[in-house]
Every structure is written in C-alpha cells, then in structure tokens.
Amino acid sequence: MEVRIRDIQLQINQKEEQAELVKVINGIEMYKDMDFGGFMVIDGKSYRHCSYNIEMDILSVKPVELNEDPEELEYESDFKCPYCGNVDYDAWELEDEGETYCGACGSELEYERVVTIDYNVRPKKCAPVTRV
Numbered sequence: 413m414e415v416r417i418r419d420i421q422l423q424i425n426q427k428e429e430q431a432e433l434v435k436v437i438n439g440i441e442m443y444k445d446m447d448f449g450g451f452m453v454i455d456g457k458s459y460r461h462c463s464y465n466i467e468m469d470i471l472s473v474k475p476v477e478l479n480e481d482p483e484e485l486e487y488e489s490d491f492k493c494p495y496c497g498n499v500d501y502d503a504w505e506l507e508d509e510g511e512t513y514c515g516a517c518g519s520e521l522e523y524e525r526v527v528t529i530d531y532n533v534r535p536k537k538c539a540p541v542t543r544v
C-alpha cells in the first residue's frame with residue numbers, strides 16, 4: 413500500500429499516483445490488516461485517512477496533530493475534535509447534546525451545547541449626586 417498526501421486536484425484527474433509519497437508500506441493490507449478510517453502514524457508523524465483507492469492501493473492522507481488521549485475541550489466557540497483538531501462548521505445542526513462522530517477522522521465524540529448570555533448596558537441618566 414502506498415500512503416500519499418491527499419491532493420484533491422490529482423484525485424479528480426485520477427492521478428493519485430503523482431501525489432506526494434509518504435511511504436510505501438508492505439505487509440499491511442487495507443480491509444485485511446486495517447480498516448479505512450482513523451489515523452496512521454508513520455515515522456512519528458500523524459495523518460488521518462482521507463480516501464482509499466482500491467485499484468491503485470493508495471491511501472490518501474492529511475497530516476494532523478493527533479492527540480490520542482485528549483482532555484475535554486470546554487467553552488470553545490468552535491466544535492473542534494479533541495483528537496484531530498478538525499472544526500465542524502455544521503455543528504449548529506446537531507441536537508443540544510449527545511454523541512456524534514468527527515466528520516474528518518471518525519473518532520467518537522460526546523458533546524453539549526453551552527449557551528451563554530451576555531449583557532449590553534448603555535448609560536441613560538445618572539442618579540442625583542449631592543456634593544458637599
């Protein structure tokens with residue numbers, strides 16, 4: 413199996429074999445030794461699976477900062493995957509709380525929507541002031 417950096421343009425033109433090579437991996441067969449989806453760590457660098465071309469035996473990947481044992485992300489303004497850092501801009505479509513999968517890496521996530529209330533206060537009229 414060849415692991416290559418995902419290049420959308422080359423994929424569209426069906427020239428994935430020209431994409432930047434990360435590594436040729438012998439001894440690991442897709443759907444036999446591993447399943448599609450998730451991460452690969454190659455020579456200490458992390459990548460997430462993007463697509464797999466079964467005819468060419470090319471796994472297209474994207475470099476990511478993998479955190480295999482992340483802390484909970486609290487009060488973030490973005491819905492960010494704690495494992496791969498991907499931001500889901502469609503998270504507003506989710507229920508207020510529940511479980512979901514990261515659309516990028518496929519990790520399982522549990523979340524709750526936190527609604528905060530802010531106040532705008534404008535001065536209108538000052539109370540009487542007595543100076544002595």
Ligand SMILES: [Zn+2]
Nearest residue numbers: 493496514517
């Ligand atoms: Zn993720």
